[in-house]
Amino acid sequence: MSRKGILAVVSGFSxxxxxxxxxxxxxxxxxxxxxxxxxxxxxxxxxxVDGREYFFKTKEQFEQMIEDGELIEHACYVGNYxxxxxxxxxxxxxxxxxxxxxxxxxxxxxxxKKFPDTLLLFVTPPxxxxxxxxxxxxxxxxxxxxxxxxxxxxxxxxxxxxxxxILVNDDLETCVQEMHELIQAQRHKTSQNQEFIAExxxxxxxx
Amino acid sequence: MSRKGILAVVSGFSxxxxxxxxxxxxxxxxxxxxxxxxxxxxxxxxxxVDGREYFFKTKEQFEQMIEDGELIEHACYVGNYxxxxxxxxxxxxxxxxxxxxxxxxxxxxxxxKKFPDTLLLFVTPPxxxxxxxxxxxxxxxxxxxxxxxxxxxxxxxxxxxxxxxILVNDDLETCVQEMHELIQAQRHKTSQNQEFIAExxxxxxxx
Numbered sequence: 001m002s003r004k005g006i007l008a009v010v011s012g013f014s015x016x017x018x019x020x021x022x023x024x025x026x027x028x029x030x031x032x033x034x035x036x037x038x039x040x041x042x043x044x045x046x047x048x049v050d051g052r053e054y055f056f057k058t059k060e061q062f063e064q065m066i067e068d069g070e071l072i073e074h075a076c077y078v079g080n081y082x083x084x085x086x087x088x089x090x091x092x093x094x095x096x097x098x099x100x101x102x103x104x105x106x107x108x109x110x111x112x113k114k115f116p117d118t119l120l121l122f123v124t125p126p127x128x129x130x131x132x133x134x135x136x137x138x139x140x141x142x143x144x145x146x147x148x149x150x151x152x153x154x155x156x157x158x159x160x161x162x163x164x165x166i167l168v169n170d171d172l173e174t175c176v177q178e179m180h181e182l183i184q185a186q187r188h189k190t191s192q193n194q195e196f197i198a199e200x201x202x203x204x205x206x207x
Numbered sequence: 208m209s210r211k212g213i214l215a216v217v218s219g220f221s222x223x224x225x226x227x228x229x230x231x232x233x234x235x236x237x238x239x240x241x242x243x244x245x246x247x248x249x250x251x252x253x254x255x256v257d258g259r260e261y262f263f264k265t266k267e268q269f270e271q272m273i274e275d276g277e278l279i280e281h282a283c284y285v286g287n288y289x290x291x292x293x294x295x296x297x298x299x300x301x302x303x304x305x306x307x308x309x310x311x312x313x314x315x316x317x318x319x320k321k322f323p324d325t326l327l328l329f330v331t332p333p334x335x336x337x338x339x340x341x342x343x344x345x346x347x348x349x350x351x352x353x354x355x356x357x358x359x360x361x362x363x364x365x366x367x368x369x370x371x372x373i374l375v376n377d378d379l380e381t382c383v384q385e386m387h388e389l390i391q392a393q394r395h396k397t398s399q400n401q402e403f404i405a406e407x408x409x410x411x412x413x414x
Binding site: 122127129151153154190205207 | 331334335339354357358361364365367368370375385392396400403404406407408410411412414
C-alpha cells in the first residue's frame, strides 16, 4: 500500500527546544521526514544560506507568491513576511515523506483550517520554572528579551487547547521518540486510509 | 504527572484476528492494560468461567444493571444481552491502566458517544481474499457460517469510516506493536492533559 506522508505542524514556547528536537528527529529518521523551508522577506543573518534556512524573497516576490496561491500559510512578524511554499510540501507528501512545519500558532491554525488532517503538535518544557531556566541558561539574551518571551508564552499557552497533542520535552531522546511514534501512528488514521477502505468494501462485495 | 489510562474500543471483521491480537498485547504489556470483561445473559460454554470470559447474569439481573446505569453500553444479539460493566472500567482507568473493550460496532459507537475521548480501532486483514482465507483456514465452521460472516463483513465495512484508526493485521507482531504505540500516543492528546495545561497557564502568570 503506497501511502502519502503525514503533514505535522510543530509549535511551542520559545525555549521549549523545538529546534533541537527537529534536528534530532530528522537526523535519526532522515529517510522518513522532510522539514519544510519557509520563505521570508527578512534579510539573511550571518551564516544563513538561501534555500537552507529560508528562501529569501523581496517583498514584491513574496506578495506575488501570495497572489498566485503558492503559500500554504503566511504571516507578518516585525514588518517581515514569513510563509510556507506549497509545492515543496506537496511533493514530499506525495513521495511518502512526513513533512514538518515549525511555525507560529496563528500559522498553525491556518494550516489546519486548509488541511484538516494536519497533525498539530505543541512542544512544552515540563514546567514554567523549567521554561524560565532554559531561557536564562542560554546566556545569550538580555533580561528584557527573556521577560518578553515569558510574557509571550502566557499568551501562547491560551492556544494549547487548539493543538491535537502536547509533547513535554523533558528528556530530548524520549521526546524525539514520542514525536516519531505519534507521527507514525497517524498513518493508521481512517482519513489516511480511504483508498484501502474503498478497496476493501469493493472486494467484499464479491462474497 | 499521574495520568488516567486510555479507553480503547477494538472492533473488526470476524476473522481479523482480534482475539489473538488482544491476547498478545495483554501478555506483552500486562502492567499497562486491562481487558474489560463483558456481562451477558447467554449461558456459559464449555470451559468458560464466570468473571474470566464473561460475567454470567440472569435476564433479571442484567435488566437491573441497565436500570441502575451500571453498564457503559449494552446490546442484544440472538436473544441475549451483552454489556460492559462501568465500575471495573472506571477503576482501571483511574489506576492509569489502558482499558480495551472488544465490542461490536453499534456498542463501539455508543461508547464513543458517551465518552468522546474513546479511541476507536478497527482491525482488518490486509484484503478481502485474506479474510476469506482465514475464515476457511480455521476449518471449524461450515460453509454456510463462513458465507454469513463474509456477508456480515460487507455490512460492517460500511462503518469503518466511523473509527479513528484502521489497523491492518497482516503480521501479528507488527500489528501488536502498532496497536500499543497508537494507544500510548493517545496519552499525549490535549484532552488527556487538561491538568498539565491548566497548571502551566497558572504558573506562567507569575512572570
